[in-house]
Amino acid sequence: MGNYAHDTVVPDLQSNLPKKEQVAHMFDEIAPRYDFLNRFLSAGIDIGWRKKALQFLKKDRPVKVLDVATGTADLAILSANMLAPQQIVGIDISEGMLEIGRKKVKELKLEGCIQLYKGDSEQLAYEDASFDATTVAFGVRNFQQLEKGLSEILRVLKPGGKLMVLEFSKPTAPIIKQFYSLYMNFITPQLGGIFSKSKNAYQYLNDSVQQFPEGKNFISIMEKVGYRHTFYKRLSFGICTIYLGEK
């Protein structure tokens, strides 16, 4: 198994900034168009993926949930509706994404339940064993140090608490694989470039999905970090995968 503690693919090959700063800057830039492009590029399928992923936490009835890399708070908002916890804390390194998230939370009158803060997955500002469940949707791929982020999340989970990760993966069935490759290599960067004015960001999306240690490899990393009862489920021909692990 490779060591994923080191820098993985970065958004801007010309820049000497650490991956984390490049990622935060990139998401700050695309934040105003992020939700629209998410729905448009996935044809709305991402909503179904998010619902399926949260179903895995429903029977645990978590009271306090941490949503890491919360972005514009889509998963946090869905968690509030589906899991009805007392509190959801969402953290992200991009202030631009959080700003949009806070507006949505306010419009939906969910401020009593959801709080969004600037924060880094690799250095969580919370005490050990303070959350019943943790979630990360389309975030782990962007971590600068994957193992560090996963072990910080484990630290703040209560014993028996679960981590749910939702992340892109690559389909393996022949025709789907070719169509997906065409879509991710050519169509997504073009459309992303037109609508978000940042073709680079949508090129990075493809590169980071290609490099991500998905499926059994990601499960091995979770287990190495200390998660138990790990499990994964591929969705939509493997375009996306749900991972579960317990403290």
Ligand SMILES: C[S@@+](CC[C@H](N)C(=O)[O-])C[C@H]1O[C@@H](n2cnc3c(N)ncnc32)[C@H](O)[C@@H]1O
């Ligand atoms: C593709 S967005 C996903 C946002 C949201 N979870 C969703 O499902 O739409 C990835 C997010 O991860 C955040 N991120 C990347 N590295 C992070 C880190 N080390 N700690 C916290 N957030 C991070 C980015 O700023 C960005 O908002």
